Amino acid sequence: MSPSTGKLDEEYVQNSFHTYLKSSLTQAKVEKLIEDQVLASAQADLMITGPALCLYFAALRCTTNPPSVPLPRATKSAPPLELSPDNCPPAFLGFLAVWAATVPRIQGLIPQDQHDLARIICGLEPVAISPNSECAGIAADLRAVAIEISQRRTFQDRYASDLQAALDAGPSSSGLKVKTSFVPPPLYSDQLSPESSGYESKKFASPSSSSVLSAFPLRTPSPTILTQDTPEIDFIRETLYSALAVVLEHITASRDHNPHPLARLFKYDPPRAHFAAVSLAILEVATMQGVILPDQNAIMCVSARELGGHKLTPDTCPEPLRPFMMELIAIGRDAQVMQDEDNEATIKAIERGDEDIPEPRFERVQAIIINGVRVSGNTADDRCRTRKRSVEGRAVTFANRVNALGLSISRIKAFRDREKEVFDVLGPRP
16 A cells, blocks of 8 residues: 555555456356356457456445455455555546445345346346346446456456466366467557547548558458458458548547547557547447448448448358347447437427437447446445436446447457557557
């Protein structure tokens, strides 16, 4: 603990979290919430499920009011310590606040609903015939915090050992020693700051903008990451990178008079800014007219050879890309419905002469992606009381889906291998 600030050391809190994370993953394995093969495959969603389960089990064990977390002792003779709003490092205070707000809600559930909550966190169906709707909102909040945790490089660098510890605990279902396949995403530049990238695709750009495809020409003389029989990955990848160029250009366009919220994030937290930019690019693809075609279960992708774009469906994609494609189309469908509902709600409010126009839910989703899930107020008690939330946390739930899809991009080899290169070219310059 720092004598001058009274705050715990960040590394000590991180070490404590990973200690609990290993035990939480092991407990989830014992309770068959997560199977060995899932731990070994290190699916992208597991980066979210693991930390969310850790927060859930910590909430069940909490015995203080306001909620705090007992920390493992550094030595046997060390005095007991608890992580509280008073001694929490500033970097983790937001996480602690949202977690603290969920503690009374989790402890107020009956045991069956608590178990269903754990299942929902793990992506499993609730056991109850009529599930408690409160569970969905709590799971959304815990997963939102988990997403922010999973975006931290310090977490990514240690997560493989956490998964392996859970795999090594007790006998495996196959009887064989299993190794996790988790690989951290690429390490992005620490020197990102909001400058123009100067690249956009024809589908997403203004007429004066140059094409993102010019930054990544087809490299026929040299080996490519993609083979001749996987052009589908190329289509969807270039479509996302084109949308990413639009997101990055917005930062520059609004830099002087009304700085884009991402500008500060690029300056102070580049890894999180990267993930936020990718998620916003997914929303850009999802809502751009004529790109996502829900009625045709298709995406009209950027194509250097086809003037109107290339229509891509999940059935024509390689197996590893199909879940990604299906979720992107589903997000596009739901985002378009959300925008229509926002417009309708705004029009009705104006017609009624309401002074307070409701904040569009789509804008709340964008804010959550950039800023993370937050609680207002100056103290833990205030934050628990004043947080505005719907029972099911629909905006948080949808933002989680977009963020989870963004994280999953780095689990697809064709994306992962070139993602750093793309940000070096398209990303903001110092």
